[in-house]
Amino acid sequence: MHARGELSAPERTFVPASERAAVVFQARAFLAIYAATVVWSLLSRSPLPCMFIFLPYSLGAWHFVLTGVFQHASLEQDVLDHRLNTRTCYVNAISGFIYWNMQYHVEHHMFPMVPYYNLPELHAVLQAGGQMPEPYASMWSVYREMIPALIKQTTDPDYCTKRPLPPPLPEARVAELRKDAGAPDADGWVAACDFGDVAPGDMLRFEVGNRSYNVYHAEDDGLWYATAGKCTHGAAYLADGLVVEKTLVECPKHNGCFDFKTGLPKRLPVKTRLATYATKVEAGVVHVQVAPRRKGGRELAYE
Numbered sequence: 665m666h667a668r669g670e671l672s673a674p675e676r677t678f679v680p681a682s683e684r685a686a687v688v689f690q691a692r693a694f695l696a697i698y699a700a701t702v703v704w705s706l707l708s709r710s711p712l713p714c715m716f717i718f719l720p721y722s723l724g725a726w727h728f729v730l731t732g733v734f735q736h737a738s739l740e741q742d743v744l745d746h747r748l749n750t751r752t753c754y755v756n757a758i759s760g761f762i763y764w765n766m767q768y769h770v771e772h773h774m775f776p777m778v779p780y781y782n783l784p785e786l787h788a789v790l791q792a793g794g795q796m797p798e799p800y801a802s803m804w805s806v807y808r809e810m811i812p813a814l815i816k817q818t819t820d821p822d823y824c825t826k827r828p829l830p831p832p833l834p835e836a837r838v839a840e841l842r843k844d845a846g847a848p849d850a851d852g853w854v855a856a857c858d859f860g861d862v863a864p865g866d867m868l869r870f871e872v873g874n875r876s877y878n879v880y881h882a883e884d885d886g887l888w889y890a891t892a893g894k895c896t897h898g899a900a901y902l903a904d905g906l907v908v909e910k911t912l913v914e915c916p917k918h919n920g921c922f923d924f925k926t927g928l929p930k931r932l933p934v935k936t937r938l939a940t941y942a943t944k945v946e947a948g949v950v951h952v953q954v955a956p957r958r959k960g961g962r963e964l965a966y967e
């Protein structure tokens with residue numbers, strides 16, 4: 665279907681228009697390689713070319729299913745916390761090599777931009793933080809839990825495996841980790857950071873009350889911009905992502921993009937605009953207006 669230049673209606677909702685030509689090209693390239701391999705085998709009267717191309721996949725497909733199926737099966741659905749809908753399971757070194765470290769699957773979903781070869785390191789860092797669920801000790805322990813749960817789901821579709829999570833961090837520790845900009849002044853301005861805190865082309869997250877914001881130092885015009893701190897798609901912290909193409913902020917969770925100067929969505933799956941805020945620099949300090957001016961002494965909610 666892709667080689668014919670077609671994409672299904674659901675695919676059109678998540679493959680950006682700019683990437684559709686690449687999908688078609690890749691499908692045609694694969695077909696051409698397969699066809700050339702078969703022709704090569706026929707002309708050389710040898711099964712070897714076909715064996716080199718088709719045999720590894722045929723032999724390895726069972727492993728793909730064995731490891732792939734336990735990533736999410738039987739767990740909660742429609743939850744944003746990947747610790748509840750994804751499994752990390754220790755596997756032997758050979759399986760880990762074949763599987764490209766995807767056994768660290770919670771970590772992979774939490775930070776999809778971390779390349780596969782750094783997933784063991786990310787796993788160690790997150791485990792040390794004390795907020796991750798206990799990894800499964802083996803595939804056997806996953807299957808022992810998952811198979812009865814899947815059988816139960818055949819008669820009770822609402823049933824799911826609940827993953828026990830560590831208790832949340834104490835309030836005092838959360839406050840310590842936050843970069844709180846304090847309360848806004850009468851005109852809604854807060855001091856977000858010092859001018860030297862954010863290099864051109866970078867961004868910084870800060871908090872005001874229980875709201876998160878991002879401040880950006882643009883690389884193209886050298887000016888400062890500010891937006892809401894959480895993605896409008898799945899509430900991921902945008903500061904955990906990247907500034908790309910000079911004016912876009914890429915969400916770390918599903919790689920959606922916003923223009924941080926206008927807040928406009930620029931790449932699916934994000935569709936809802938990001939709130940933007942006025943900025944000013946005074947005496948080397950970057951200020952963001954997170955709330956409208958108070959009227960008649962009444963405090964307005966800020967967002």
Ligand code: FES
Binds near residue numbers: 896897899915920
């Ligand atoms: S949370 Fe999905 S793109 Fe940001």
